Amino acid sequence: MKIAVHICSFNGDKYKERFIFLKKIVKNYFEINKNIKIFIHTNKVSKKHKIKKVKYIVHSLRNENPFYLAWKCRPIIEKQKNQYDYFVYSEDDILFSKKNFSFWLKHKALCIENNYNLGFLRIEDKNKKQFSTDLIDNIKYKIKINQKKFVVNNVNNYCALWIYDKKELSKFINTKFWKFKWKGKNIYAFYGIREMSAIGWHGKNMKRYKATIIPLLKKKLNPGCYIKHLSNNHALSNHPVGFGSIEKNRILSKNLKDFSEVKKEFYFIKYIKYYLNKLFDNLK
Numbered sequence: 001m002k003i004a005v006h007i008c009s010f011n012g013d014k015y016k017e018r019f020i021f022l023k024k025i026v027k028n029y030f031e032i033n034k035n036i037k038i039f040i041h042t043n044k045v046s047k048k049h050k051i052k053k054v055k056y057i058v059h060s061l062r063n064e065n066p067f068y069l070a071w072k073c074r075p076i077i078e079k080q081k082n083q084y085d086y087f088v089y090s091e092d093d094i095l096f097s098k099k100n101f102s103f104w105l106k107h108k109a110l111c112i113e114n115n116y117n118l119g120f121l122r123i124e125d126k127n128k129k130q131f132s133t134d135l136i137d138n139i140k141y142k143i144k145i146n147q148k149k150f151v152v153n154n155v156n157n158y159c160a161l162w163i164y165d166k167k168e169l170s171k172f173i174n175t176k177f178w179k180f181k182w183k184g185k186n187i188y189a190f191y192g193i194r195e196m197s198a199i200g201w202h203g204k205n206m207k208r209y210k211a212t213i214i215p216l217l218k219k220k221l222n223p224g225c226y227i228k229h230l231s232n233n234h235a236l237s238n239h240p241v242g243f244g245s246i247e248k249n250r251i252l253s254k255n256l257k258d259f260s261e262v263k264k265e266f267y268f269i270k271y272i273k274y275y276l277n278k279l280f281d282n283l284k
Helices: 015-032 066-071 074-080 098-113 166-173 193-198 268-283
Strands: 003-008 037-042 055-058 086-091 121-126 129-132 139-145 148-152 161-165 212-217 226-229 252-258
Touching: 003 015, 003 074, 003 193, 015 037, 015 098, 066 193, 074 086, 086 166, 086 193, 098 161, 139 212, 161 166
Parallel strands: 003 037, 003 086, 037 055, 121 226, 139 252
Antiparallel strands: 086 161, 121 129, 139 148, 148 212
């Protein structure tokens, strides 16, 4: 089993904190597989902040918005597409575990065969409780595939990480979303520059998957879906959209309804202010 992990990590004013995150992240990946290959994409490497057994790739960002660092790995991943079985892209504060990987391996085939994306949920800590990083409302819909029960995350499926097998990645590479050229008025650019990279192929308007789904286990979300957001910055702030406000035990609605592919909720009003701000940032 050959796995390539690509992590985007900008070396700036807060890099000491990010380096602490990176050490935890790298340790977790090596617990998945000792032979895993980890590539850290950065703008510069500090001797004091360097992790062993990791390949650093330095990218020039001269006269570029530093957010474009998130896209620099893609030509390299494309060259590697036949060299590895599984590919992960992640921001540098996402703690992905062996439990998460096993969860993905177990359920991804059934999801892909039925044109669904297998989802993860970022979790943060606040006052000895856990909160969803990205949901601004609870999950209300369920579906059944081959007698297996799933819920549908049509609230916000962003998790700052994507993982695909070799076959799915090859298909992704052949789409317009792989070499996406940022244009502020492009209707597909529903996300900011970094977010557009980290959403992978399961973003809004991409039409690859019917929806993002998460399996249920004893009427609760399968615990393998939870990944830790180490920055922990949404739950501790009063975010204008409401990110970090849904407590973990309230993620699922008490009365789940059957999901219709036609009837989808996009929470447009709550998102519009946030994404307009993102748009203006990206146009700078």
